[in-house]
Amino acid sequence: MSRKKVFEAQIEYLQILDEKGNVDASLDPKLDELTLKKMYETMVRSRAMDKKAISLQRQGRCYTYVPTEGQEAAQVGSVMASKKEDWMVPAFRENAAYLAKGVSMRTLFLYWMGHEEGSRFEKDQNCFPVSIPVGSQVGHAVGLAWAAKIQGKRQAAITFFGDGASSEGDFHESANFAGVFQIPCVFICQNNQYAISTPRARQTRSETIAQKAIAYGFEGIQVDGNDVLAMYVATKKALEKGYAGKGPTLIEAITYRIAAHTTSDDPKRYRDEAEVEAWRKKDPIARFQTYLKKNGFWNEAYEKEVQEKAAREVEEAVKKAEGFQANPEDMFKYLYQDLTPDLRQQMQEMKQSLEG
Amino acid sequence: MQLNLVQAINQAMYQEMERDKSVMVMGEDVGKDGGVFRVTQGLLEKFGEARVVDTPLAEAGIMGTAIGLAVNGMRPVLEIQFDGFTYITLNQLISHAARMRMRSRGKYTVPLVMRAPWGGGVRALEHHSESMEAIYAHIPGVKTVIPSSPKEAKGLLISAIRDPDPVVFFEPKRLYRAFKEEVPEEPYTIPLGEARILQEGKDITMITWGSLTRTCMEYVQNAKYGIEIIDIRSLSPFDENTVLASVKKTGRAIIVSESPKSGGFAAEISARIAEKALMSLNAPILRVSGYDVPIPLAKLEDYYLPDTARIGKAVEEIMKY
Numbered sequence A: 001m002s003r004k005k006v007f008e009a010q011i012e013y014l015q016i017l018d019e020k021g022n023v024d025a026s027l028d029p030k031l032d033e034l035t036l037k038k039m040y041e042t043m044v045r046s047r048a049m050d051k052k053a054i055s056l057q058r059q060g061r062c063y064t065y066v067p068t069e070g071q072e073a074a075q076v077g078s079v080m081a082s083k084k085e086d087w088m089v090p091a092f093r094e095n096a097a098y099l100a101k102g103v104s105m106r107t108l109f110l111y112w113m114g115h116e117e118g119s120r121f122e123k124d125q126n127c128f129p130v131s132i133p134v135g136s137q138v139g140h141a142v143g144l145a146w147a148a149k150i151q152g153k154r155q156a157a158i159t160f161f162g163d164g165a166s167s168e169g170d171f172h173e174s175a176n177f178a179g180v181f182q183i184p185c186v187f188i189c190q191n192n193q194y195a196i197s198t199p200r201a202r203q204t205r206s207e208t209i210a211q212k213a214i215a216y217g218f219e220g221i222q223v224d225g226n227d228v229l230a231m232y233v234a235t236k237k238a239l240e241k242g243y244a245g246k247g248p249t250l251i252e253a254i255t256y257r258i259a260a261h262t263t264s265d266d267p268k269r270y271r272d273e274a275e276v277e278a279w280r281k282k283d284p285i286a287r288f289q290t291y292l293k294k295n296g297f298w299n300e301a302y303e304k305e306v307q308e309k310a311a312r313e314v315e316e317a318v319k320k321a322e323g324f325q326a327n328p329e330d331m332f333k334y335l336y337q338d339l340t341p342d343l344r345q346q347m348q349e350m351k352q353s354l355e356g
Numbered sequence B: 001m002q003l004n005l006v007q008a009i010n011q012a013m014y015q016e017m018e019r020d021k022s023v024m025v026m027g028e029d030v031g032k033d034g035g036v037f038r039v040t041q042g043l044l045e046k047f048g049e050a051r052v053v054d055t056p057l058a059e060a061g062i063m064g065t066a067i068g069l070a071v072n073g074m075r076p077v078l079e080i081q082f083d084g085f086t087y088i089t090l091n092q093l094i095s096h097a098a099r100m101r102m103r104s105r106g107k108y109t110v111p112l113v114m115r116a117p118w119g120g121g122v123r124a125l126e127h128h129s130e131s132m133e134a135i136y137a138h139i140p141g142v143k144t145v146i147p148s149s150p151k152e153a154k155g156l157l158i159s160a161i162r163d164p165d166p167v168v169f170f171e172p173k174r175l176y177r178a179f180k181e182e183v184p185e186e187p188y189t190i191p192l193g194e195a196r197i198l199q200e201g202k203d204i205t206m207i208t209w210g211s212l213t214r215t216c217m218e219y220v221q222n223a224k225y226g227i228e229i230i231d232i233r234s235l236s237p238f239d240e241n242t243v244l245a246s247v248k249k250t251g252r253a254i255i256v257s258e259s260p261k262s263g264g265f266a267a268e269i270s271a272r273i274a275e276k277a278l279m280s281l282n283a284p285i286l287r288v289s290g291y292d293v294p295i296p297l298a299k300l301e302d303y304y305l306p307d308t309a310r311i312g313k314a315v316e317e318i319m320k321y
């Protein structure tokens, strides 16, 4: 008989760019100027879209909106580490991830303005629609990546979810599948410290969310989610591992939801403004700007150009989205491949009732 | 006191928690935040963390643990944040809550209430406007209640909390702050399984529940015919007598519901009338309902939801007979 240790694990934390924009040279992926600028610009575009959507919602021109502010690096860094063929499977706060995937702002506005058309993606955009039931998308990502593995494709899936979602059975069951079948799926938990009013500490007694991966037999890592370079590096490594048939990875991106949960939420009820201010100082965009500047890729003129371009893009996208006319018949037409007899009849009834 | 639906439901929980220490409230964001619709506001401050619980984000966990809590002496009132997330509780609800009494030969009972905001009409996000109440009404061993006004809600919820069996309590979110009415201050009950006649009439029986009671009432203000409106209040247990007595008087029945049409609860009501009052009918039974599609996102929602125009068409149609 004996008593011995049979299992031990540890979780690493990765940060490349600190809060002041200083880089750890030994970890810097030294990306080319074009890539770095695309990262920056995508984050700026997302922030600009956020501001506009919130203001449109206040004016009654957009319905409930879910802001991304503060989480741009976690999304842009990871999606930009992926290949075009890789799948991006979001929750509902992933505006920046969609933009990084090449989805147009018009499409995103359509969704938040209450149009089903806002979930129509281009043929070569491998992304899933917004998934509102918390955690429910995680299994889809595992399945997408599983199919790639079965078919011998060099393709992986990235899925986003929140700290709150890590409490749902969907997350646990899907992570277990990914571990058992060694699926090339990258789980990105954006730990933004809250699930609506519920703080991270209330979701789980675990020290980290990253360690949940250990229970399912794969690697978990904590990353500074406001550091776009660290997110890029961690995701790239996880994807390479996936392509090589070495299974899934869980990345816990430590970040903060700067804005309200949605435009219907009042965060003053459950968190201090001082806490928000402290996190504003860790802003992912400002930090990255400092890095670009130090590398000679950023100056005032460039900034002006980027901001103006983003503002123009937002205005044009809103105009297009507001000009879109939904066709009520679409509610019937997309349900099955062919209209069923019942649906055909109901569509007719609807048309008649519209004619009065 | 003049209360809206949110305040009346809040008052019902408050008073029941004061009366009975075993009553507890649990769910996502129900404590500090007071619930996303503020229905549980003030309960944490008054009754403390042990009885007003902000749970982890896990609906199966909420329902599963509530069953254990209920069997071992508590009376949990669960809040599921929206109708579209109640589906996650279904396994626990159907497979366990509903049949624990039966399986244990009466030894174990599950006196819980699952509250959830229900139905469309507020331009909400996807999965936030669902009306799949037929699923719940279809579960043997579960009662399903949908109130239609503040005063109704208070009495029905108090009954639900005191009920010895599991009750699903769907709150029409469109009515949460739509209007106020006089609600008696002291606790009172409205029995589960009794419909109410909202308006008397001799030509047509119009049967409905939830927010559409308001739409039907609005319609009859200018109607040419005598329309009797029945708010069924409780889908299960179902008050067949009130419906049948009315149909026997009017000879015509229209059922108005915001759920998808096929297999909805309107079909159940229609079957009852056909089974037990066919000979009293002068016209076919008609349904005005949602279409057989998921309720569309905000922009097309109004095309889906029954309104006074669609009700009017059905009325003209049925009066041809």
Ligand SMILES: Cc1ncc(C[n+]2csc(CCOP(=O)(O)OP(=O)(O)O)c2C)c(N)n1
Pocket (backbone or CB within 6 Å): A093, A132, A133, A134, A135, A161, A162, A163, A164, A165, A166, A192, A194, A195, A196, A257, A261, B028, B057, B059, B081, B082, B085, B088
């Ligand atoms: C299954 C389910 N339950 C409840 C909700 C309501 N809800 C929407 S977002 C949210 C919190 C999600 O928190 P988290 O997963 O941390 O993501 P975050 O919102 O912070 O991005 C809740 C409770 C939902 N959408 N789905």
